[in-house]
Amino acid sequence: MRPQMSEIATLVRVLGDFSVCFNLALVFLLLYRKNYRIYPCFLLYALVNLFQGVVLLASKRLWGGDSAALFKIGWGTQGLVIIARALSVAEVCRHVLAKYRGIWGLGWRRSLAVAALVLAYSWAVGAHRWQLFAVTADRSIELAIAAAILALLVFAHYYQVVIEPAARFLTIGFFLYSCFQVLNDTLLERWLQQYANFWNLLGTVTFLASVLLWGWALHLIQPEATSPPELLPGDHYPLLSPAINARLKALDEQLGRFWRAEGEKT
Amino acid sequence: MSLVFYLFFAIIALFIVVFFWSLRKPKGHTVPGPSSAIPQDLQGSHVTHLPQIRRALAPADFEFVSKKIPREALRRMQRERRNVALAYLSALRAELKRLLRTARIVASLSPEVAGGQELERMVLTLNFLCRYWVIQMSVWAGFTPLPQISDLGDLLSAYSVRLEEAIRELGERAAMVAEMVSSPDRRRIDPV
Numbered sequence: 001m002r003p004q005m006s007e008i009a010t011l012v013r014v015l016g017d018f019s020v021c022f023n024l025a026l027v028f029l030l031l032y033r034k035n036y037r038i039y040p041c042f043l044l045y046a047l048v049n050l051f052q053g054v055v056l057l058a059s060k061r062l063w064g065g066d067s068a069a070l071f072k073i074g075w076g077t078q079g080l081v082i083i084a085r086a087l088s089v090a091e092v093c094r095h096v097l098a099k100y101r102g103i104w105g106l107g108w109r110r111s112l113a114v115a116a117l118v119l120a121y122s123w124a125v126g127a128h129r130w131q132l133f134a135v136t137a138d139r140s141i142e143l144a145i146a147a148a149i150l151a152l153l154v155f156a157h158y159y160q161v162v163i164e165p166a167a168r169f170l171t172i173g174f175f176l177y178s179c180f181q182v183l184n185d186t187l188l189e190r191w192l193q194q195y196a197n198f199w200n201l202l203g204t205v206t207f208l209a210s211v212l213l214w215g216w217a218l219h220l221i222q223p224e225a226t227s228p229p230e231l232l233p234g235d236h237y238p239l240l241s242p243a244i245n246a247r248l249k250a251l252d253e254q255l256g257r258f259w260r261a262e263g264e265k266t
Numbered sequence: 267m268s269l270v271f272y273l274f275f276a277i278i279a280l281f282i283v284v285f286f287w288s289l290r291k292p293k294g295h296t297v298p299g300p301s302s303a304i305p306q307d308l309q310g311s312h313v314t315h316l317p318q319i320r321r322a323l324a325p326a327d328f329e330f331v332s333k334k335i336p337r338e339a340l341r342r343m344q345r346e347r348r349n350v351a352l353a354y355l356s357a358l359r360a361e362l363k364r365l366l367r368t369a370r371i372v373a374s375l376s377p378e379v380a381g382g383q384e385l386e387r388m389v390l391t392l393n394f395l396c397r398y399w400v401i402q403m404s405v406w407a408g409f410t411p412l413p414q415i416s417d418l419g420d421l422l423s424a425y426s427v428r429l430e431e432a433i434r435e436l437g438e439r440a441a442m443v444a445e446m447v448s449s450p451d452r453r454r455i456d457p458v
Contacts, residue, residue, distance in 0.1 A: 102379035110381070122274075139274070146281055153288040159374040160367075168289070175285055179278050186274040242383065 008197045013060075015204040020053040022211045029218050041091040042170070042214075045084040052077040075134040082141050085174070089145055092170050093152040096163050103159050111151040119144035139185035146178040169217030177210040351405045359398060366391060 027046045030036050036043040055077055059070045093111065097104040122140040149171055156163055163171070180202070188199045328347075332340055369387065373379050 100374050102376040103374050106379045106381050106384065143274075143277070146278075150281055150284055150288070153285065157288040157290070159370055161374060163289075172289075175281075179281060182274055182278055186271060189271075238380075 008201055012197065012200045012204055015201070015208060016053070016057065019204055019208050019211060020050065020057060022208060022215070023050045023053055026211055026215055026218070029215060033218060035218050038095065039088070039091055039170075041084070041087040045081075045088040046214075048077075048080050048084040052081050075138075078134070078138060082138065082145075085178075086141070086145055089149055089174050092167055092174065093149070096156055096167050096171075097152060097161060100159070100161060103155065103161070107152055107155040110155070111148045114151040115144040115148035118147040135185050135189050139182050139189075142178040142181040142185070146175055146182065149175045149178070166217045166220040169213050169220065173210040173213035173217065176213075177206055180206040348405060352402065355398070355402055355405065362394070 023046060027043070027050055030039070030043045030046060056070070056074060059067075059073050063069045090108075093108070094104070097107050119140050122143045123136065153163075153171065155161075184199055184202050184206070328344075331343060335343070366387075373384060
């Protein structure tokens, strides 16, 4: 068992170094291709991530991998990272839907409401062990981020808004990373100490995969801006939408009548 | 503890399924521009075939034929009549889908969208589909709820006509706006 644990620790260290390098490459890519003009919050997120990676590497060298100081620094900087990620996710979602002012106005409110609901629920379900405060908080926020992304994607799908490939890959990266973090935190909560090394390994691998996806997404971004769609005049919607709903209601009532008739027959 | 443990796994599994579903390309491809988004011509509706369907499903016809042809042929005729009813129902559903798509495009290209209206439409669509499946199943089971199918057709027809009128009116306004935009004096134009 012991050699296995030390092998995992070595692998985590190597992958950790790799993830810092990839993160650095991501920052360079963002700056070189001037993608920060489209996604400034994503640049902030990449920088905060890089900062966390460097601080953790330095702390490990100074105090060793199992020190309490490293634990505190790790979870302390995680707060910054998660805030930057939430901002970045909001930015990507805005980039996808903001061209369609009406559905964006509706979508961001719904999405925020869904995220708040999931956050509250996840916190209520997991807040029974106060010694696991950081893990529970991290899981709740990650789940809320995943829910917000999902709500906006469902919105985009419902209204047939096509997501450009770059935004699509960025979203996939954020979503999968958040989902795996939730699973990781859930496993960590259950098996805390025994699982710590493996948790680090899975976390690093997930992060590496996400960084590669984001790098690919940034590579796909075209420098020329796409023109926003031509919107309908403001009076179209208030005219058409109630008419459509009234017709659907009537249709529904007819079907309801049939339903009752069938019930009486049987 | 273990319930919470599995609960989070279940939530994530559900999230991933919905995520990949939402990443599928929409069947209608992209949201088109306002001029091509709304179909100008809603003719060619399946609802116009209702008299033929009504005739094909009329009980009087069936009673008359049942006295003239052998049992085997009668059964075959019943089966074919049922297929006709089912085909008609699915055509009506396709038409409803097309009209709903129009509603979605109007919403996506509007500068302001009312949440209540959208939610109401989603609930109504869900109700419609549930009840529609009941009609479909009753046809499958051998009933021919002709008055209900007829009502369904009438409603869709009226819906199409109303929508067509509204769209024509909007098209005229859009053309007027386009004309104003192309005119040299753009200061008069109030954007959106």
